[in-house]
Amino acid sequence: MAEPTIFLAHGASGTAASMRSHVEGLRRRGLAAEAVSLPKGAAERAIPRYREAAPPDGAAIIGGHSFGGRVASLLAAEELYAGLVLLSYPLHPPGRTERWRERTAHWPRIACPVLLLSGDRDPFARIELLRGAVEQLPAHELVVYPGLRHGIGPRLEDALDRIAAFRRGLDPVR
Secondary structure, three states, rough: OOOEEEEEEEOOOOHHHHHHOOOOHHHOOOEEEEEEOOOOOOOOHHHHHHHOOOOOOOOOOOEEOOOHHHHHHHOOOOOOOOEEEOOOOOOOOOOOHHHHHHOOOOHHOOOOOOOEEEEEEOOOOOHHHHHHHHHHHOOOEEEEEEOOOOOHHHHHHHHHHHHHHHOOOOOOOO
C-alpha cells in the first residue's frame, strides 16, 4: 500500500514552488508529499482547485502556509481527510484582530486532527487569540515558535519533523 500523500499549498503571494523546501524535506523523511498550486483571490474560490489536486479519500493530509492553510481548512470542513496541517494560519489581517471569528467559523466542522505551527510574533495571528480559537477544533495540536513572525522558515526542519510525527500518528480514515 502506498504511503498517503501530504498536500501543501502556498501563501497568497507565493506559488507551488514556494513549498519546494517543505515538500522535499518531507520526502527526505520518507513521506509522500506534493505542492498544490492555488489561484489568487478569495480563499473560498480556491477550494475547487485544492479539491481537484487532493481528492478526499480519508488517507491524505492537506494543509499549507497562510492562505494555502486557510483554503485547506475550508476544504477540510467540507470533506474527510486524515489530517490538516496549518502553517502560520492567517487568523486575522494585521491590525484587524476582530476578524478572527469569521476566519475560524468553519473550524468546528473539521473532523480530522489538526496540527498548527505558528510564530508568537505573527501579525496575522495574535497568539493569545489563536490559543483560544483552537479550542473550536475537535482534535488539535498547537506548536508555537518563540520569536517567529509570519512564516516558519527559520524553524523549518523542526516543523517538518513535527509534520512527519503527526503523519505517522494518524490512521487513514476509509
